[in-house]
Amino acid sequence: MSATTLQDALDDADSTVDLLRDLGLARFTDLPDEFTHWIEEQRAWAESVAFADQSYHMTDLRIDGTDAIDLYSDYAVNNFRQFDVGQAKQLVVANPDGYLIGDAILFREAEDSFLSVGAAAAHNWLLYQAERGEYDVETEYQPRPVGTGEDPNNFRYQVQGPDAVAVMEEAIDGDIPDLGFFRFEEVTVDGTEMFLLRHGMAGEAGFEFWGDWNDADDVRESILDAGEEYGIRRLGSKSYQSANTVLGWLPLPVPAIYSGEEMADFREWLSLRRGLISIGGSYDSDDIEDYYVTPIEVGYDHIVDFDHDFVGKEALEAEIDDPDRKKVTLVWDDEDVVDVFASLFREGETKKFMNMPAPRSSACHYDEVKADGDVVGVSKWMSYIYNHREMLSLALVDTEYAEPGTEVTLTWGEADGTRNKSVERHEKTEITATVAKAPYKQDRR
Template sequence: MTNEAPKSLESILEAAGGPVNLLRGSNLGPYRFPVIPPEFTNWRDEVRAWKDSCALLEQSYHMTELHLRGSQVIPFLSEIAVNKFDPFPVLRAKQLVLAGHDGFYIADAIIFREAEDFFRIVGAPFASDWVLYNAEKSNYDVEAKKDDNFSIRSGTREVFRVQIQGPNALALMREASGGGLPEIKFFNIGEFQIAGKSVRALRHGMAGEPGFEIYGAWDDQQAVREALEKTGEKYGMRKIGALAYSTTAQESGWVPMPLPAIYHSDDMKPYREWLNNYFLEAVASLGGSFVSDDITDYYVDPIELGYRNVIDFGRDFIGRDALLERANNQRRTKVTLEWNDEDAAAVMQDSIFPANGTPAKFLNMPMPMYATFQVDAVMKKDKVAGISTWPSFTANANRFISLGLVEIEHAQPGTEVTLVWGEPDSRRNTVEKHQLREIRAKVAPAPYFEKVIKTGKH
């Protein structure tokens, strides 16, 4: 018996009758964080830890890494990424943003410059896949090697990776490092020791507080973890399980995994022929109440996602002219949507105890997503005013929120809109029979944490 040869994404799309049919017919559920348990204690207190005390978030298993080596990594990336790369010194990091030829968003990730000729791209697989494809056909001095996440593999990696986050994070890190923690500026990388083991840490913030993404040799992780956990006892540190982790993005205003704009154009056809059924792009699912036969209606762009300030319009790159046009004619902008408490509770009640026989779509907690990519319709006076994605219940605000892209005229905080909850005429076995329900929502700022939870002001 022989293994079947991989099928290209392009051939899969042709057999399925197009991208909407393929994605809306997939029975893949929402992303599940591998290896770590759903809860270490309980997800409510774990969520509150990064606001009230300190949290340890596990990143060793679910992040895809792509390692780039060579003398021409920067010229190579300058042709395929929208970012400003001058300056980009060693021991710095950037948010790498990638767009397609027509300006639609493909993916983003964090890129670490570890040495003059060594870079790590860390994040969801879509960014690494696109960069790897381009590296393989490039004439630049660039070597790319992918380190897949533990959703599709096991074993060991080059580095472990954990994040320490919250108001007590800085004090904990100073003590765990034996007083050796250097002053690390935002999105810079520092080198120091924990438990006698050399580590590096990216300084960033989540939920408006200092944070550190610590990484080091895979075989050193036990000693480092033990030191962090022991020191963390006095600072109220909690380890974050998969359920709580799934709600981090919504508070900070980052849209983690929009549908990558790779399914539609002739420009992207060679890439679709390179991708195959072993890639998430070929098996992912599309769900939600927003329904269109045109796959481009589900796409987003870097401008509306809030990445305008990282774009280097002073040079040419894939999608530059289209992005400039989008920047000059922006239609939508990113917001947080606060769901009405009574409406959300009514949906939950009706999903369990239906009043008229057909239940509402189940509203899972803390993460109600039920597809890889979920796009729900946001309405204003019976017209689609935008989309909602990445819903969650945040224990820091005790309410359901989601990230939305809404038309600029409806983006003022306090604007009332309606979110349609459910998936009409679903063909997916992962979606139960249900009726659509409307949930009132109010527009709020994004990021939600810094401007609402932290200040207490809308």
């Protein structure tokens, strides 16, 4: 492919969907799939304490300067009127039509110093605006270090589970700061300085902490030593990815950057390598905008603040009181799931293999969801959760089908004509699913 920018590639492609559909699943992290066994690692976040290493799979964007908060206010849907030093926010950015470009976690480390951590899409958009706009800021961007052989700028770790607080009480020098949710302060572990954020995933209490990469090994071993008596387990990539289905956070929808004249200059600025992301699953549309989502339907409605001007405001104002879709959890029928595996032991075509616990074959997964024979939504992120003994997925469905207890079907398999080399030949099958709330698990953070 001779294209160097995303727009070059789109101009050369028969369609945007064709360009993205068969790219397959890129390497997620430099961590192993499992440190012990993914079932025991899942059990740890519910029964004791789990240790997650988030140092490799996200991008970092630092923005410093007196105009930094103005930049965020112009392009994020958030309210920044109260944003204290030592506070974190979910940063959400939309395109001019109100579709989600991406999100990240934004940390205010000093009055004019901000660090955001997350997938690349939101950071690409903010970097472009910082470079092209008249903002008095300096930026520093760290791509995903996975597979590059380069070290991250920072280590970023997390502990979660019923015993997470006890472990950190033992590991931290002195007392744990009295932190509100999504608040952070500087602490030390065996004399090593780092930031500590009050956080939690999978509905359990927890902390996230980060500092200079040179201290990564020492901090990790100190935390693991403190957690040994509590049965702490490190999360491999399999168990770590599966937590999203119970947390209710919907990662990696297709970024809303591939269409629209107002986004054309951005696509010409964005390199091809940073602009491509893979699509997979049974849902099949020729229109890339059918793969877009909005901040409201994925559950960020409480974050959107209409008391300031931002890109996408008008479209989100029109949607906020009457969204077309809602985020839900789908609980897959046990017998239908078992039949997928049983097909491996029968003559004839087999069903698409479910690689446990998170059977994805693309970054942006979309399975069609039907009711009464009509497509009423898409199932996005699925995982088997041992703690519930269920296969779950996060989905966006038409609001009339979003009531818990509603029965729908999802199509398991790839779209016709797929050439994704990470997927074996198979026949599509329908799986019955029951709508449940999202997050699925009681929040005990």
